[in-house]
Amino acid sequence: MSRLVHHLTLYAAYHRHPHNVATHMVGIPMIVMGVDILLSRPVLPADPIPLTPAIAISTLAAFYYLRLDAMLGAIMTALLAVGCWVGLEAARMPTGPWLAAGGGLFVAGWALQLVGHGYEGRKPAFLDDMRGLIIGPLFIVAEIVFALGARRAVRQAVEKRLAKPAERRLPQ
Numbered sequence: 341m342s343r344l345v346h347h348l349t350l351y352a353a354y355h356r357h358p359h360n361v362a363t364h365m366v367g368i369p370m371i372v373m374g375v376d377i378l379l380s381r382p383v384l385p386a387d388p389i390p391l392t393p394a395i396a397i398s399t400l401a402a403f404y405y406l407r408l409d410a411m412l413g414a415i416m417t418a419l420l421a422v423g424c425w426v427g428l429e430a431a432r433m434p435t436g437p438w439l440a441a442g443g444g445l446f447v448a449g450w451a452l453q454l455v456g457h458g459y460e461g462r463k464p465a466f467l468d469d470m471r472g473l474i475i476g477p478l479f480i481v482a483e484i485v486f487a488l489g490a491r492r493a494v495r496q497a498v499e500k501r502l503a504k505p506a507e508r509r510l511p512q
Contacts, residue, residue: 343408361483364476375442377394378394405478
Protein backbone atom coordinates (compact mmCIF):
# COMPACT_ATOMS: atom_id res chain seq x y z
CA MET A 341 0.00 0.00 0.00
CA SER A 342 1.35 3.41 -0.90
CA ARG A 343 1.81 6.20 1.61
CA LEU A 344 -0.55 8.31 -0.51
CA VAL A 345 -3.35 5.74 -0.19
CA HIS A 346 -2.62 5.39 3.53
CA HIS A 347 -2.87 9.15 4.19
CA LEU A 348 -5.91 9.67 1.97
CA THR A 349 -7.69 6.74 3.63
CA LEU A 350 -7.06 8.04 7.13
CA TYR A 351 -8.26 11.51 6.16
CA ALA A 352 -11.25 10.24 4.16
CA ALA A 353 -12.44 8.21 7.16
CA TYR A 354 -13.33 11.54 8.79
CA HIS A 355 -14.91 12.94 5.64
CA ARG A 356 -17.59 10.58 4.33
CA HIS A 357 -20.67 12.82 4.43
CA PRO A 358 -21.11 14.76 1.16
CA HIS A 359 -21.95 18.00 3.02
CA ASN A 360 -18.76 17.70 5.04
CA VAL A 361 -16.70 17.16 1.89
CA ALA A 362 -18.45 20.15 0.26
CA THR A 363 -17.66 22.46 3.19
CA HIS A 364 -14.06 21.30 3.04
CA MET A 365 -13.89 22.05 -0.70
CA VAL A 366 -14.47 25.69 0.20
CA GLY A 367 -13.09 25.88 3.74
CA ILE A 368 -9.68 24.31 3.20
CA PRO A 369 -8.70 26.66 0.34
CA MET A 370 -9.87 29.58 2.49
CA ILE A 371 -7.68 28.42 5.38
CA VAL A 372 -4.65 27.88 3.15
CA MET A 373 -5.12 31.29 1.53
CA GLY A 374 -5.55 32.91 4.94
CA VAL A 375 -2.31 31.31 6.14
CA ASP A 376 -0.53 32.38 2.93
CA ILE A 377 -1.65 35.96 3.51
CA LEU A 378 -0.82 36.01 7.23
CA LEU A 379 2.61 34.46 6.62
CA SER A 380 3.37 36.82 3.73
CA ARG A 381 5.04 39.17 6.21
CA PRO A 382 7.82 39.80 6.93
CA VAL A 383 9.19 39.99 3.42
CA LEU A 384 12.92 39.50 2.98
CA PRO A 385 13.87 41.13 -0.32
CA ALA A 386 15.65 38.69 -2.60
CA ASP A 387 16.07 38.31 -6.33
CA PRO A 388 14.11 37.07 -8.24
CA ILE A 389 11.57 36.02 -5.57
CA PRO A 390 11.27 37.71 -2.19
CA LEU A 391 11.34 35.33 0.78
CA THR A 392 8.51 35.04 3.29
CA PRO A 393 7.50 32.49 5.90
CA ALA A 394 4.67 31.46 3.52
CA ILE A 395 7.13 30.71 0.72
CA ALA A 396 9.39 28.70 3.04
CA ILE A 397 6.52 26.60 4.41
CA SER A 398 4.93 26.15 0.99
CA THR A 399 8.25 24.97 -0.45
CA LEU A 400 8.57 22.32 2.27
CA ALA A 401 4.94 21.28 1.76
CA ALA A 402 5.48 21.05 -2.01
CA PHE A 403 8.42 18.68 -1.52
CA TYR A 404 6.30 16.55 0.82
CA TYR A 405 3.40 16.38 -1.66
CA LEU A 406 5.75 15.57 -4.55
CA ARG A 407 7.25 12.70 -2.54
CA LEU A 408 3.78 11.29 -1.92
CA ASP A 409 2.67 11.49 -5.55
CA ALA A 410 4.16 13.21 -8.60
CA MET A 411 0.90 14.21 -10.30
CA LEU A 412 -1.00 15.36 -7.22
CA GLY A 413 2.20 16.93 -5.90
CA ALA A 414 2.63 18.94 -9.10
CA ILE A 415 -0.93 20.24 -8.83
CA MET A 416 -0.38 21.10 -5.16
CA THR A 417 2.90 22.83 -5.98
CA ALA A 418 1.18 25.01 -8.58
CA LEU A 419 -1.64 25.86 -6.16
CA LEU A 420 0.82 26.66 -3.38
CA ALA A 421 2.75 28.94 -5.75
CA VAL A 422 -0.45 30.82 -6.59
CA GLY A 423 -1.21 31.13 -2.87
CA CYS A 424 2.24 32.56 -2.20
CA TRP A 425 1.81 35.06 -5.03
CA VAL A 426 -1.57 36.16 -3.62
CA GLY A 427 0.06 36.41 -0.19
CA LEU A 428 2.84 38.63 -1.57
CA GLU A 429 0.27 40.87 -3.22
CA ALA A 430 -1.75 41.04 0.02
CA ALA A 431 1.42 41.94 1.95
CA ARG A 432 1.44 45.24 0.07
CA MET A 433 -1.83 46.26 1.71
CA PRO A 434 -1.89 48.39 4.85
CA THR A 435 -1.71 46.31 8.02
CA GLY A 436 -5.43 46.50 8.90
CA PRO A 437 -6.78 45.23 5.58
CA TRP A 438 -3.95 42.66 5.35
CA LEU A 439 -4.83 41.24 8.78
CA ALA A 440 -8.56 41.37 8.02
CA ALA A 441 -8.10 39.50 4.73
CA GLY A 442 -5.83 36.81 6.13
CA GLY A 443 -7.60 36.45 9.47
CA GLY A 444 -11.05 36.60 7.91
CA LEU A 445 -10.29 33.84 5.43
CA PHE A 446 -8.67 31.72 8.14
CA VAL A 447 -11.55 32.06 10.62
CA ALA A 448 -14.30 31.66 8.00
CA GLY A 449 -12.57 28.57 6.58
CA TRP A 450 -12.40 26.96 10.02
CA ALA A 451 -16.03 27.85 10.67
CA LEU A 452 -16.99 26.00 7.49
CA GLN A 453 -14.91 23.02 8.62
CA LEU A 454 -16.80 22.88 11.92
CA VAL A 455 -20.16 23.07 10.13
CA GLY A 456 -19.05 20.19 7.92
CA HIS A 457 -18.02 18.08 10.87
CA GLY A 458 -21.44 18.75 12.39
CA TYR A 459 -22.92 16.94 9.39
CA GLU A 460 -20.32 14.21 9.72
CA GLY A 461 -20.90 13.75 13.43
CA ARG A 462 -17.18 13.19 13.86
CA LYS A 463 -14.34 15.39 15.07
CA PRO A 464 -11.73 16.72 12.61
CA ALA A 465 -8.96 14.29 11.64
CA PHE A 466 -6.16 16.52 12.91
CA LEU A 467 -7.40 16.13 16.48
CA ASP A 468 -6.22 12.50 16.30
CA ASP A 469 -3.26 13.01 13.97
CA MET A 470 -1.69 16.38 13.20
CA ARG A 471 -0.78 15.17 9.71
CA GLY A 472 -4.41 15.85 8.85
CA LEU A 473 -3.48 19.53 8.63
CA ILE A 474 -1.14 18.91 5.69
CA ILE A 475 -3.19 16.09 4.13
CA GLY A 476 -6.41 18.16 4.04
CA PRO A 477 -5.42 20.29 1.03
CA LEU A 478 -4.13 17.20 -0.79
CA PHE A 479 -7.40 15.39 -0.04
CA ILE A 480 -9.36 18.21 -1.69
CA VAL A 481 -7.17 18.10 -4.80
CA ALA A 482 -7.41 14.30 -4.90
CA GLU A 483 -11.21 14.43 -4.63
CA ILE A 484 -11.37 16.85 -7.58
CA VAL A 485 -8.97 14.69 -9.61
CA PHE A 486 -11.08 11.61 -8.77
CA ALA A 487 -14.28 13.44 -9.79
CA LEU A 488 -12.67 14.22 -13.15
CA GLY A 489 -12.10 10.51 -13.68
CA ALA A 490 -8.35 10.43 -13.14
CA ARG A 491 -6.37 8.27 -10.72
CA ARG A 492 -9.06 5.58 -10.57
CA ALA A 493 -6.68 3.02 -9.05
CA VAL A 494 -5.85 5.34 -6.14
CA ARG A 495 -9.51 6.11 -5.55
CA GLN A 496 -10.41 2.41 -5.63
CA ALA A 497 -7.60 1.58 -3.20
CA VAL A 498 -8.82 4.25 -0.78
CA GLU A 499 -12.45 3.10 -1.05
CA LYS A 500 -11.42 -0.53 -0.58
CA ARG A 501 -9.54 0.33 2.61
CA LEU A 502 -12.45 2.44 3.86
CA ALA A 503 -14.75 -0.57 3.48
CA LYS A 504 -12.77 -2.34 6.22
CA PRO A 505 -13.88 -1.16 9.70
CA ALA A 506 -10.33 -1.25 11.09
CA GLU A 507 -9.13 1.11 8.33
CA ARG A 508 -11.67 3.80 9.23
CA ARG A 509 -9.90 4.54 12.50
CA LEU A 510 -6.62 6.26 13.08
CA PRO A 511 -4.15 4.31 15.17
CA GLN A 512 -4.11 5.36 18.82
